[in-house]
Amino acid sequence: MKRSNNNVVVAPVLLAACVAAALSSSASAHHSAAAFDTQTETTITGTVTSYTFRNPHVYMELERRLENGEQVKTEIEAGAASVIGPLGFTRDAVQVGDVVNVVGNPGKRDPQGLLLGRELYKSDGTYLPLNISSRALDANVVGSAESVAGIWFSPRTSFFAFLGGARNWPVTDKGQAAIAASGEAPTAAKDCIPLGEPALMFYPVANKIDVFDDRVEMDVDWLDSKRVIWLDGREHPPADETSLHGHSIGHFEGTTLVVDSTNFSFNPIGFSTGLPSGTGKHLTERFELGADGLHMTYSGSMEDPEYLTAPVEWSGTVDYRPDMQLSNEMCDLETAQKFLDD
DSSP: OOOOOOOEEEESSSHHHHHHHHTTTTTTSOOOGGGBBBOOOOOEEEEEEEEEOBBBBOEEEEEOOOTSSSSSEEEEOOOOOHHHTTTTOTTOOOTTTTTTEEEEBBSSSSSTTTEEEEEETTTTEEEEEOOOOOOOOOBBBBBBBBBSSSEEOOOOOHHHHHHHOOOOOOOOOHHHHHHHHHHTTTGGGGGGGGTTTGGGGGGSSEEEEEEEEEEEEETTTTTTTEEEEEEEEEOOOOOOOTTTEEEHHHHTTEEEEEEEEEBBBTTTSSSSOOOOOOOTTTEEEEEEEEESSSEEEEEEEOTTTBBBSSSEEEEEEEEEEEEEEOOOOOOOOHHTTTTOOO
8 A cells, every 4th residue: 555644733833943954864963954055966976885874874985986087985974774764775775885876965065075965876776765855765554553553654744844833832032042042053963862752753763662551662763762651550750850751651542542741851952953841841642543544643732831931732643654664773973973063
């Protein structure tokens, strides 16, 4: 069955200014789109001499010959393994020694030596996506979900729509100041800190959900993000016991999982790449299985008196993708901080 992407419907959320940063290969800490000439698209051909499949970036180096006969090496920066994997770029998609054509945007400072990869074509014509905005390979999904358990995927259209609803979000003065400073400050991605919930749940990576008698576990394949939702009737711990993903308790209403989450620690990109979240963040979430078993509605409300002047709500759709595999790649600090600006 061919799958189509579904857009998210959002009540006031996230700042539109953060969209560009989110779309650019994940971080402004090193090579954001600002480091590349995104108005120029070029195609290069060369032999792969090195290749790493990692988070938060996949890198490969091509050796090629220019028209003047000069031999050069060009480093290709691609998206994260967790992001381009669901689009069809697997760990063994490329091998050292392959001759490939890469379409992308040259680096501003070193156009011959650096390229932001968009598309890759192997010598046999095989297409591979290299970027969050690249065309995905067709998916063939067999079967449907009977519960929230399984592997789920938020298509990039849902993620972009979630981020794009920012203009009317009621942000505090402190939040506005953080947003104003975010254009100059490195993002937390350089330290392998992921977006916070609920944005994390719309990130276009595989999300494996396992349901047990006493808990639900969510393995979100982005910068080592794991959530546990306790179903055993326990209460939240004291407010000073915080963690990045907070403390979650929940229950089922039929097939719908209802979650209450508190006890979050400060996250510099807790709501978006531009807006932090504080220790007062409180989420109420609903994971509602669709009638067709192929989609799930993720909705809820959140408050954070430190950064929001009023509660906000969201609602969006994610897809059932049992064919998808998690990258199982931990976030690599050396890769995350590669080319870090001084």
